[in-house]
Amino acid sequence: MAEGFFITFEGIEGSGKTTQINLLADYLQEQGYQVLVSREPGGTALGEKIRELLLDPQYDSMDYRTEILLYAADRAQHVREKIKPALEQGKVVISDRFVDSNLAYQAAGRGLDYEMVYQINDWVIDSTWPDLTFVLDIEIKEGLKRARALSLDEAGDRLEREVDDFHQRVRDAYLEMAEGKRFALIDAGGNREEVQKNIKKIIARRLF
Secondary structure, eight states: OTTOEEEEEEESTTSOHHHHHHHHHHHHHHTTOOEEEEESSOSSHHHHHHHHHHHOGGGTTOOHHHHHHHHHHHHHHHIIIIIHHHHHTTOEEEEESOHHHHIIIIIIITOOOHHHHHHHHHHHHTTOOOSEEEEEEOOHHHHHHHHHHHOSSTTOSTTTTSOHHHHHHHHHHHHHHTTSTTEEEEEOSSOHHHHHHHHHHHHHHHTO
16 A cells, blocks of 8 residues: 555544544554554644644633634644655554544634635645545534543533534534545444444445
């Protein structure tokens, strides 16, 4: 697999992305693939600093334009430092969130212009679009309950503290995206074994 394969996981807060990514990475490594697991925001030393700013509740007054540009800066560094080199080495790259998170959270959730958000991201990723994107879908109340149970702060991070209507707009955007050819919609409401089983079925058709 000379060109590598790029997989992203998307979904609202508490949809179980991290758990499923780790299970999938272990499975692919057992099959003989070299796998890089990363995340956004984050994934690089610079990106982790940006992540702290983006998720810190003390910055709840952050302007939406500032927010989208911080995400773009994080992604530009992530693509050039981690994702592209790994793909060029023939690895499977699995990222917890990517461009589609901005389209869901900032365009649909915040109400920013979709085309502007798309164009900013298209520029920073330099044509490095995923080969396959899993959208893990879950009811917002259940997702937020899960997310807050795992958070160090009982109220959640800056995004988890948003009102339910915001999270519903994000979920609706993901469901609409999931109709595209690059996407695979996965019901994340069940137990983790069943969710992983459904993910592996898609992987068997798209990667093997």
